[in-house]
Amino acid sequence: MDSAPSEIDPKRLFDDELAETFVRACRARDAQDLYIARLAAEFATRNKYDDDGFVSPIDWIRFNCHMTSGAAANSVAVGEALHRMPESVQAVAGGAIGYAHVTTMARTANALGDRFDERALIDQARENSPGKFFFICTHYRHAADAKRYAEEQAEQVQNRRLKLSTTTDGSLLVSGIFDPEGGAVLRTALEPLARKSGAHDDRGRDQRVADAAVELAMHALDLGLIPQQAGQRTHLMVTASLETLRDLPGASAANMELSVPISSKTVERLACDASITRIVLGSDSMVIDVGRAKRVISGPARKALNVRDGQCVWTGCERPATWSSGHHLVHWTHGGTNEQENLVLLCHRHHWMVHEGKWQIVRGEEGRMVTIPPTITFGLPAHGPD
Ligand SMILES: [Zn+2]
Ligand SMILES: [Zn+2]
Structure with a gap:
């Protein structure tokens, strides 16, 4: 598209000129938006939309002015409130405030009806950014009509x-x-x-939030905070064969309530320090309840482990002992013991990385734990949960 004659290629402007031109263009846009709002409000009073076969003025604006329905409705609402905020209109013309301030002011005016007084807010609009001004107006609305404000909040709760x-x-x-x-x-x-934790944390923010939600749920289960019935604790219920638990070739996957069948690697982790998992081993007709919803590493052994490690032992990880599980360096299904030298504390994510994420953790010199990244398989590096 051709630029208007007044438009100069930004690349040809020096820094100061660029800044000045930029601000000038934004002021012009603010004034233009204000005018559009006045046009929109006036348009909404006429029947032109109906003549043109549209169901509402908003619908007509949306289609003919290429706006979203939200933007169209906003424009009409601002235009309708402008007569109650003459000083704001003046301030936009003088470049003291922007259209974003006016939108918030208009929303406040519409919410408060007769109780709205522009003079109580205009100085704050001049002195604060649109974001901060929004908060100021919200406080003002509460101060002017706490009952209405509470009703609006209750309505938001209804929409949850x-x-x-x-x-x-x-x-x-x-x-x-x-x-x-x-x-x-x-x-x-x-x-x-959801903050980054420990060395080698290459998870994106959304992944970290997802992990945080699971970790929070795990912790609540771990502490027995989720009530079920008559004081009974809720736990993850896993049914696996001994072959699956030992990761023998040809073994089937394990069943987990509310999930598709899970891999033997996951069962191995859940069984590592099963405080929250009730793992039932079905072998022929014999059923052995391994987890019993108690820690595999229980009582004094767990206390000693908490004292020795204090937190997840992964380099740079600071999850405290209460948020970590005991991990068997040699798993108990492979004959590993509950002796202290076979145990370390790992948080939920790092426990996952060791069991399912193909990382290794070994005791190095002077007892310091060393983590070894997965070797590259199938041309792709394996990494954390994703
Ligand atoms: Zn483990
Ligand atoms: Zn950790």
Whole structure:
């Protein structure tokens, strides 16, 4: 597309000129947006949309002005509120505030009706960024009409939902929305767990948040915080044959409640220090309850391990002992003992990396733990959960 004559190629501008031209263009856009809002509000009072065969003015704007319906509705709402905020309109013309400030101001005016007073906010708009001004207006709305504010928040709670569905390959698909307060509770718990942890953490943010959610759930199960019935603890229920647990060739996968069958590697991890897993071994007609929903490494052995390691032993990882499991360097299904030299503490992720992620952890010189990355297989490097 050809540029308008006034448009200069940004690459030809010196730094100061570029900055000045940039700001000028944004001011012009703000003024233009304000005018568009006035046009939109006026248009909404006429019947032209109906003559043209559209169901609503928003629909007409959406189609003819190439806007999303949200943007079209916003534009009409701002235009309708402008007569109640003359100082804001002036401030946009003078470049003191932007259209983003006006949008927030208009939303506040619409929410408060007669209680809105532009004079209480205009100085704050001049002095603060649009983001900060949004918070100021939110406080102002609460101060002016706490009852209405509470009702709006209650409405947001009504809209909450979290949908869990299973995909054809057995993965869990999650989608939903939380009200601001519920969302804040969730983020307060998940964010610290979702930080990068330990050496070789190449997980993306979304992966870390996913891991954090699973780790949080694991921890709650581990502490017996999830009630079931009559004080009974909830635990992961896994049924495996001894062959599967020992990873023998030809062994079938293990069954896990609410999941597709899981690999012997995963059973091995869950059985490593089974505080939360009840693993039932079915061999012929004999059923042996191995997990018994108790730690395999129990009592004094676990306490000594917690004291010795203090936290996950992975280089740079700081998950405390209470958030870690005991890992058998030689698994107990292969004759490994519960002696201290055969045990180390690993957090949920690093335990996964050792069992399923093909990493190795070995005791090096002076008892320091050394981690060895997986060797490259099938031309692709193996790495953390993904
Ligand atoms: Zn383990
Ligand atoms: Zn760790």
